[in-house]
Amino acid sequence: MDLKQAGSSLDSLISSFNTRIAELQKLVIARNMYPASSVTDLLAIDAALKGMELQVQAIKDRLREETEAIPKAKKLIAASLRQQKKLQSMSVYAPSSLPERTTTLNLDADRGLVPEASKQLQREQPNLGSSKLEEPANLPKEKKGRGSPPLWYVTAGELDSLASYMRGRLTLEKVNAAINDMATYAEANAQLVAAPKKKLAENLWERALEIRDIATTESVKGKHFFLETDMKGPSLKLDNTGKAILTVLRHLGRISETRIGHHRVIILLKPQ
DSSP: OOHHHHHHHHHHHHHHHHHHHHHHHHHHHHHHHSHHHHHHHHHHHHHHHHHHHHHHHHHHHHHHHHHHHHHHHHHHHHHHHHHHHHHHHHHTTSOSSOOOOOOSOOOGGGTTHHHHHHHHHHHHOTTSOGGGGSOOTTSOOHHHHTOSOOOOOOOHHHHHHSOHHHHTTOOHHHHHHHHHHHHHHHHHHHHHHHSOGGGSOHHHHHHHHHHHHHHTSTTTTTSOEEEGGGOBOSSOBSSHHHHHHHHHHHHTTSEEEEEETTEEEEEEOOOO
8 A cells, every 4th residue: 555545544534533523413412402301202202102002902902802703793693694584484474563453342341340230230120030131132142152353364375376467566465464454344343243232332333233134144144254344444445456455365265255235245264
């Protein structure tokens, strides 16, 4: 190495030392510029970092719990789907609502008054025989042999088996809801037939006599029935849809019809 190269290397080394010393001086100045606030800021940063670490750990724990719960949730979903299929298959054969067995008569509320009225009448007129308190012999015995009106619902297969011109736009829900209405009409008529005169309102007595005359005819006796004029809803009405429903039910053997006087009488049939 000659003298010029040695001097150049030494100058370069001295320059490097001077640059490093200048950087250290700047760092010292920056450190000592705000000594009190820098410590507080560093503590705040440390606390924030520790809080973030705790949150991250809580998220990891939550994810682990959710991951462990996934197999149980899958089993629950599978069981729910199986139950849903069962309920859907059952709903095909059931109407959307069950019949409300309500009538214009409120006979049950008065049943407790019959024994007391009979005893009082016997005390006042002891010579009267017990036959005076009974119903006339020509009235049918509704309570003993008739029971509740039949609810013979239509199945989806039966409805689909009908010709398209007969089925029209009828749905299974509409047809079975009409069967509920027919049972309600028939039960109201059965109670009119069985009710004693003193328990009937004056405006019902003439209708009760008319219904009793129909109930004693040979083709209707002992059966549940209603009149075409009873078709006042909520599902079965005397309109084109109601007439179509009657046609379908007559074809499927749920009802039969007869005419007594000026009345069209619909008889509810039971499964054979």
